[in-house]
Amino acid sequence: MTDAPKPKPHPNDLLKQKMATATLVRKEIFAGGRLGTFVIRPDSGARWWYQAGQYTTLGLDTPYGFVPRAYSIAGSPLDGDLEFYIALVEGGQLTPTIFAQEPGAQFRMLTAKGKFTFAHAAKRTILMVCTGTGLAPFVAQIRTLWKLHQAGIPSTYRLVLFHGAAHVDELGYRSELEGYAKTPGFDLTYITTSSRPDPARGWTDATGAGRVNELFRHVIGAPVPHGRRVAMPAGLDAEAVRALIDPAQTAVMACGNPGMIEDIKEPIAHAGITTYLVEEFWKA
16 A cells, blocks of 8 residues: 655745744724734844835735735834735735734745835936825835934935825825925925815815826826816925926836826826836736
8 A cells, every 4th residue: 555645735835934924013903994004023033124115925824724915015124123004805815814913913924025116216306106005115215215314314315206095094104294295305295186085084175186197197297088087185286296307317106006007107108207117016
């Protein structure tokens, strides 16, 4: 009698064995439970170096087995812990388990990677365009420049951040980013927009109106699809923002909905901007 061959381990289980461990130290759930920030601390105790804008793979044991997924890091590499901005996917294989974790839970993670960084943009003016949790890598980049600014190291970048969400309560990190934008000497223009500008859900004219890709088109002088309404946030003028843009010294970075990423591609080229970086970590 010969022994039956042992079943091959699932690739995800093999990956799990190669991943480092980290402990959840803090979480905050908002937007009616649909969004959350999660802060984990590497168990090795060693400082975890990466570049702002990069992503890592997180994994947890779930009812579907061990499930890994790629997430951009929202925290600054100048911090010791790792922060993530995650949307709950109803019926998803991983995010319901992530949202159910409490401080003390153990996560698995891989080394960070990715080229969605200012070093690869290599321009003075950075136009950042994002939907939903696609904001995460931009939070990491802006926080890093802010921390350096506070330490007396001035930023050489001019930043214009466009963040779109369906409703205003889904504009994560808003108060933090507004604070940076109001600080003298820190060159950040922060533009928010709601694609469903419903006053019953908290919308006021302090938030723009329309899809973020369409508002971006409006700002750079490209046509907006017929019948689509866009409006800048109160106090911000599209022409004034457009005046900040020198195509030869400007890069566009986009992260989020694939439709948004594709829709602004042609207007960017038409404006004479040749550097366009997109974060497509979901393909990794």
